[in-house]
Amino acid sequence: MQQKPAPTPNIFREGEIKDVVVRDLRKFNDDRGWLSELFRSDESDPEFFPAMAYTSSTNPAVTRGPHEHVDQADIFCFIGPSNFKLRLWDNRQDSSTYRNVMTLIVGADDPKSIVIPKGVVHAYQNIGDVDGIVINCPNRLYRGEGRREPIDEIRHEDDPNTIFRIDD
Numbered sequence: 351m352q353q354k355p356a357p358t359p360n361i362f363r364e365g366e367i368k369d370v371v372v373r374d375l376r377k378f379n380d381d382r383g384w385l386s387e388l389f390r391s392d393e394s395d396p397e398f399f400p401a402m403a404y405t406s407s408t409n410p411a412v413t414r415g416p417h418e419h420v421d422q423a424d425i426f427c428f429i430g431p432s433n434f435k436l437r438l439w440d441n442r443q444d445s446s447t448y449r450n451v452m453t454l455i456v457g458a459d460d461p462k463s464i465v466i467p468k469g470v471v472h473a474y475q476n477i478g479d480v481d482g483i484v485i486n487c488p489n490r491l492y493r494g495e496g497r498r499e500p501i502d503e504i505r506h507e508d509d510p511n512t513i514f515r516i517d518d
Contacts, residue, residue, distance in 0.1 A: 361513060362451035367440045367470060370452065371398075375429055375461035388427045388463055389487055398423050398465050400487035407483055408434075408476045415473030416506040416514035419490075424466045427485040430458030432478030437516045442469035457482060471506060473516045 373393075377384040391399060408414060410432070418441055428434050438452045456462040457478070466472050476482040493499050506512040 362439055362449050365447060365450040365452070367438055367450050367452050368445050368447040369465075369467040370438060370470060371465035372454065373463045375427060375463055377429075377461065386429060386461065388485060389425060394425075394465070398425060398467075398489050400425060401489055401491050403485065403487045404492075405483060405485045407481045408432075408474070409481055410476050410479050413473055413475040413507075413516055416471050416512065416516065417473070418471040418504045418506070419468050419502045420504070421468055422488050422490040422502045423468055424472070425463055425487040425489075426466065426472075426474070427461075427463045427487070428456040428474075429461045429483070429485070432476050432480050432482030433457035433459055434474045434482055434484070435477050435516065436464065436474045437472070437514075438464075438466060439471040439514055440469075441471045442467075445469070471514050473507070473514065475516055 375386045375388065377386050389400060416439070428436070433455060434457045436454045436456050440447045440450045442448060454462065455477070456464070474484070490502060493501055506514045
């Protein structure tokens with residue numbers, strides 16, 4: 351039987367995180383269905399322009415993360431058909447919001463795109479009862495050009511004693 355790790359004193363405080371950008375995703379409806387703009391270069395800093403895009407499906411009650419990137423920034427788009435609990439921790443020691451934590455409920459009921467800079471730990475959990483779709487438009491190629499580089503990811507979810515917890 352696997353033991354649950356001992357509780358860790360909370361070293362984070364609720365608050366906004368510098369450089370994290372949260373945008374509403376508007377759905378434009380017509381008789382064919384709807385359309386939503388996920389990314390616009392005229393509304394973003396060039397540092398965060400996507401190098402690629404991918405989509406993933408997450409089963410109900412499943413959590414992805416927490417992890418962070420050394421060089422990569424993400425632009426996550428949560429549009430449904432489920433809802434997600436998204437938690438972000440500022441792990442950048444040189445940031446004015448170091449040790450802040452943000453929690454958002456995003457997805458079908460509140461569509462959002464979120465720019466997550468490098469060094470900000472992030473995790474999301476499908477809190478709905480159907481599979482949820484997430485689109486990510488990172489500013490770096492996965493494993494670099496030709497997939498020849500190491501994966502840019504610090505996987506805190508592999509540490510049973512991690513201080514980064516989404517399940518509170």
